[in-house]
Amino acid sequence: MNEPAKEEQLVSKKTLPEEKTPAKEKTLAEQAPSSYECRSCGYVYVPSKGDNQGKVPPGTLFTELSPDWRCPVCGVRKTQFVNIGAQGAPSGFAENLDYGLGINRLTPAQKNILIFGALGLGFLFFLSLYGLH
Numbered sequence: 001m002n003e004p005a006k007e008e009q010l011v012s013k014k015t016l017p018e019e020k021t022p023a024k025e026k027t028l029a030e031q032a033p034s035s036y037e038c039r040s041c042g043y044v045y046v047p048s049k050g051d052n053q054g055k056v057p058p059g060t061l062f063t064e065l066s067p068d069w070r071c072p073v074c075g076v077r078k079t080q081f082v083n084i085g086a087q088g089a090p091s092g093f094a095e096n097l098d099y100g101l102g103i104n105r106l107t108p109a110q111k112n113i114l115i116f117g118a119l120g121l122g123f124l125f126f127l128s129l130y131g132l133h
């Protein structure tokens, strides 16, 4: 009964030296450029979209924006923005994208639509049963 617990302890205590551990692989979302959100108004700077109003071409990283760039909505400085990670990138590793019947390729937002859309459809199906006589 106690055997598996002991084994786990041994594994967790056996830590490899820093140089021998393999380099941490990054997921697609970690590789994609980060979006930044304005803490003041909630505006999100997405690098792939840029900023039309501030004449920032699409593909410009937030860190590459000039220091006097201001939030196009409320006008606060860059320092008021917080990194919210990549938006619109699949959250898994590149080698796993072909599994899961294509669901692994979906972005988190698309997965939300799929999940809650399916729940909504199921709910409507059960409501439709009231139509039976």
Ligand code: FE
Residues within 6 Å of the ligand: 038, 039, 040, 041, 042, 043, 071, 072, 073, 074, 075, 076
């Ligand atoms: Fe803002």
